Amino acid sequence: MLIAPIFAQTAWWIPLYPFVGMALSLLWSPAVIRRTGPRPAGYVNLIMSFTALVHALLALCVLWQQPAIDLSVSWLQVAGFEISLTLEISSLTIAAILVITGLNFLAQLYGVGYLEMDWGWARLFSLLGLFEAGMCGLALCDSLFFSYVILEILTLGTYLLIGVWYNQPLVVTGARDAFLTKRIGDLFLLMGVLAIYPLAGSWNYDDLATWAATAEVNPTLIALIGLALLAGPMGKCAQFPLHLWLDEAMEGPYPSTILRNSVVVGTGAWVLIKLMPVLTLSPVVSAVTIAVGVVTAVGGSLIAIAQIDIKRALSYSVSAYMGLVFIAVGTQQVEAAFFLLLIHALSMALLVMSTGSIVLNNITQDLTQLGGLWRRRPISGLSYLIGAAGLTALPPLGGFWALVKLADGLWSTYPLLVGVLLLVNGLTSLSLMREFCLIFTGAPQQMTVRSPENIWLITLPMTITLGLVLHAPLILLNLGLLPDWLTLNRSLAFLLVASTMVGGTVGALLYLRPGKRQPVQLPWRSVQDLLAYDFYTPRLYRASVVFGVDVLSRITDWFDRYFVDGIVNFVGLASLFGGETLKYSNSGQTWFYVLTITVGLAAIASLMSWGFITHLFGTLIH
């Protein structure tokens, strides 16, 4: 027991393990160690992730029901200004780290199986290590400034991670869009971060909360700052209108998709939750948060139904669930937001792992080319079902409790939002059921005629995650974290379950009925296309922001090239032209030179004696 507190005191080592893993992995780049292949890169990362996981587990045991430990290191001290790196080691942050490291470990194990035929392990695994380190750092970090720093590093990491297979053109454009879209959000966040310092005088979340409790500031000012602070998480969480990147990020490798869909999008939500005291200062910001969440949740779940790419269908569900987290933050339900994040991370990781297992040996991601896999792929199918049940409101799994808690908090203040919740839950059930039916039921198609279950490296992490999803409610119950059933609004719970049932049944009816097989057509073709093409968001971007910036940059380029450069070049050209033309004054005729001399002399003489000449003429006239 003497040694136990050390694990909590040294919890700040946890981000360092994967960081070391990142550095070590790079040794097995094809250009460094040329002979023995890339596999040790993955193993090193696995060991490091596991170390971090064990450390986090031990630290959590020590910290449970204990007060938080605050650590602070001065990072930069310049005249009258100090930036200190503040860490908060509490049971909540360590629990978040536990989720992060756990899912990372599983995803990396999955990656070892999935990337069997790939030589680029060093790059991929070092980036996974970077992400793990960054996310653990973000969870520990108690300073808005350093949260921003880590978010930016992770944005760069996203760019590199999506662009792992950079010989594919869609990967390059996807990585570009992911970087720029998230960067725009981050830049707005930076404006907010910079603008809040003069007001609050500190960047520590605790100080911000204390400040916000008694702050009296100009409502317009705080609304603007709040909107800027909101924009960062909006980009990170793939909320409307900054959501296209997540769709295009699906070009990246599957193991990283597991992380992205479950944990990475949560980083924005984490910062958003921590900033909640500041955001609630302005009712406008709260309203915008809710509006963004509602639009994304409804839009994302509608779009997910109309996708034919399994990865993309899931990515829009991610946007939708992050929208629910936004709603929770907008209505000041921190616990519901954390709960939703945890449940979403586990269930979505399971869903992505299951579909990845299908994609790995059926090659196609096209839902219309998959089918009839239930009999051959029972474990993947079960995992998918449990993941879907864990995500939507289906008791006794976690999603039910999270959504009930959220709905319960919303009912008294925003009853309309409960309707949105029911709608999103129903639509998500419908889309998940549709995907399940398209992949696992019906007759096998050409791509799925021979489809074996995967090797243990794929299946083991999937089944472990399955176990986590199944046990999550039990664990939370034992820790006393589940909402109290007695005080909950049971009719709401019933409504939520009913919406899941209705959504799932509609999905099953549409896609299981033998007579009417895919592709299902809506009566309104244009609506179906609108949803399938994600409200034509790429066109919207291209017509608005991209067009504007493009035109502006072309004009600037033209101005620079022809006007600014032109002025300077004109000076040179003019002197050249002057020399070329003035040389003809050297006519070679002696008379002409004499004439020049004479005229020059006469001019100088008349100039010097001007006064005398006028005087002379004056006297002559009078």
Added chain:
Amino acid sequence: MQLQYFLLIAAALFGIGIYGLVNSRNAIRVLMSIELMLNAVNLNLVAFSNYLDPQEIKGQVFGVFVITVAAAEAAVGLAIVLAIYRNRDTVDMEQFNLLKW
């Protein structure tokens, strides 16, 4: 008011010299125009010396110098004209435009 008339005559002579200088095609006539101009100067000097400095007549001393120098200059000028003539067989100033741009 005598001096002005002398000066005006000298100026007219100088103007005629300039006209001849810039307008003659014959190189000899150019030299002659220069002589005309120098003589106009001499007229000025003598007139000034007579009306403004009758005691020390420095103008006349100047005039003597100018006449001497003009003689030497005319000799060198004629030598140059001869040298050009030997090479190019002409004294036409319009043929002497070799050193242009």
